[in-house]
Amino acid sequence: MIYLDYHATTPCDRRVVEAMLPWLSDSFANPHSDSHAAGRQVAEAMNGAIESIAGAIGAPASSLLMTSGATESINLAMRGVMTHPRNRRNHMVVCSTEHPAVLDVASDLQRSGVEVSHVRVHPQQSGGEAAPGTIDLDALAAAITPDTALVNMMLVNNEIGAIHPIREVVRIAHAADALVHCDATQAIGRIPLDVAEMGLDLVSASAHKFYGPKGVGFLVAGGGERRVRLRPQIVGGGQQQGLRSGTMNPAGIIAMATALSLAKTSADPHGGESARIETLRNQLWDILRGSIDGLEINGPPLSDRSSRVSGNLNFHLREVEGETWMAAAPGVAFSSGSACSSSDPVASHVLLAMGLSESQARRSVRMGIGRMTTSDEIELAGRELIDALQRLRLT
Numbered sequence: 001m002i003y004l005d006y007h008a009t010t011p012c013d014r015r016v017v018e019a020m021l022p023w024l025s026d027s028f029a030n031p032h033s034d035s036h037a038a039g040r041q042v043a044e045a046m047n048g049a050i051e052s053i054a055g056a057i058g059a060p061a062s063s064l065l066m067t068s069g070a071t072e073s074i075n076l077a078m079r080g081v082m083t084h085p086r087n088r089r090n091h092m093v094v095c096s097t098e099h100p101a102v103l104d105v106a107s108d109l110q111r112s113g114v115e116v117s118h119v120r121v122h123p124q125q126s127g128g129e130a131a132p133g134t135i136d137l138d139a140l141a142a143a144i145t146p147d148t149a150l151v152n153m154m155l156v157n158n159e160i161g162a163i164h165p166i167r168e169v170v171r172i173a174h175a176a177d178a179l180v181h182c183d184a185t186q187a188i189g190r191i192p193l194d195v196a197e198m199g200l201d202l203v204s205a206s207a208h209k210f211y212g213p214k215g216v217g218f219l220v221a222g223g224g225e226r227r228v229r230l231r232p233q234i235v236g237g238g239q240q241q242g243l244r245s246g247t248m249n250p251a252g253i254i255a256m257a258t259a260l261s262l263a264k265t266s267a268d269p270h271g272g273e274s275a276r277i278e279t280l281r282n283q284l285w286d287i288l289r290g291s292i293d294g295l296e297i298n299g300p301p302l303s304d305r306s307s308r309v310s311g312n313l314n315f316h317l318r319e320v321e322g323e324t325w326m327a328a329a330p331g332v333a334f335s336s337g338s339a340c341s342s343s344d345p346v347a348s349h350v351l352l353a354m355g356l357s358e359s360q361a362r363r364s365v366r367m368g369i370g371r372m373t374t375s376d377e378i379e380l381a382g383r384e385l386i387d388a389l390q391r392l393r394l395t
């Protein structure tokens, strides 16, 4: 199996596994047991890891909450801000191409009375300066009202790899005194993230997207100029200042810190890993384009490094549906432009939001290239994908 689905998840880096192992069965004490040395030793290592995460993303350690992953972080950020008893504002903005982890929380809050505005992105055929799939900043400015408490804006889109102009979003939101929550799940390890410099108020992430283990993530809440008040969503033992109860996960947190320190060098757009991944991505695109007619890129141009992450490929075929192609090429793991959470796959809301037709969205695929991908794998995958399409056209 050739794995080309790095946006869905990444393998845990061996160095991360090594760093994590001692904290599973050798030093296993509860980090909240401060009555004995074993507990204090684990707490010290875990707190050191949290300091290291904070340093890597430019946020104070005191603003970090450890969670089970981005979905939990996002729930805590959005529900936490909007339902806090001292929050007097009842309006929230989301970008229309957010991950369901954001959109579904927004819908749920909407059902309980919160007003939600969805802001459009630039269409595929924009014709102007703006990169397709990135947020329309004029529409954002128009959507924000004096009642807006929170603007939810992802940094990198998980389907088309579009990099949103987050500093501009922050400037517009802060001018109206609204907080910004950034889902940085797909950004970490791909592009630099500096919470303080970007002016972000809340940031969500998951370790498994940057070569860490699944089931651990973080939320940055506050720590900058603006005060962030969160209503806890999980209550219990009062850990993490009562904002996220439950025994913390020292092995996972230490692993996440290790993964992040490895990712920090990778995220340099001019650095070795990003450049290598870009070369592989372009190699795959050239192979496919060389043998298959009518392929069209979805999202920003591949050459636009400031608007698209290097390992992402998303395009549509002329006649075959993505799901069909995937089934015909079982040796390559990639994903289609439809979400198959049911027997009747629905076309991607991201592609539809960019103005692609339902049919184009169904004929779309997403491929993600990452740290462990090799040039030989790209060659093999390209061959299998082309062969599969030729077989489909003959039948």
Ligand SMILES: Cc1ncc(COP(=O)(O)O)c(C=O)c1O
Residues within 6 Å of the ligand: 007, 008, 069, 070, 071, 072, 099, 101, 154, 156, 157, 158, 183, 185, 186, 206, 208
């Ligand atoms: C942009 C984005 N946000 C949130 C999530 C949710 O992450 P998790 O499933 O780790 O909670 C994902 C995962 O695909 C994602 O890509």
